[in-house]
Amino acid sequence: MSCKNRRRAGAMKDLNTLLRSRWVTGTYADMTATDGADALLKVLRERRKELIFRGRRWTDLRRLNKDPRFAKTIVRKINGALINCYQVIPVMYFLFRMMKIELSGIEQNVR
Template identity: 35%
Template sequence: MTNSIINFKGQYTGSNNLFGGIATDEMYLVRAECLAREGKIAEALADINLLLSKRYKSTSFMPLSETNISNLLDLILLERRKELLFRGLRWMDIKRLNLEGRMISLIREGADGKVELKPNDNRFAIPLPEDIIRLAGVEQNPR
């Protein structure tokens, strides 16, 4: 910890090798989310419960039994947020979820005060490199 800022230092896999691919837990979460969005509650529950059963001791695991599609989707998205921590996926999740009206804001407080990134703010779009704009003839992302 430096200057009251907590930094994470480590590896996802625990080894010295960098991993840049998709992992099994992410695939279960993607499939569970898609199934929930299609209204396939039993199948979505099967995927999320299988994933959660591997996280907890068998004696303490309580399977989810949600029957409301909206509540089930919220549970799956919460598990996605918890399970995929430090994988660099949250930024894109926030962008796609805000497009469907989830209204997720990012608020950070620092030495310069409080900064808020409101849903669908142009600052969610990362500026394109100038050489790409020049070579491809595309417009710069709005700022």
């Protein structure tokens, strides 16, 4: 979340804390990011690895496909034909509760 809120240093600190726990003590070298976009890519890549088989990919695909930098088109080859299995449509977006909109001032998702 730090990364998305443009707090690159905090995001990289959190990422390095997570990664350090996977390596033998003293063998891990901290990752750095050149800018916010680089930090976001590294955090998202690690999130994809860390949350495998937990059903988070679908949520990430819906959320990230709004941003052209992270949009993914999932295509499968079935009987020799390429089938587009996934395309973001507004009906797939969750609506925010009115209380959250009133308190935070965020925009409601379009449906």
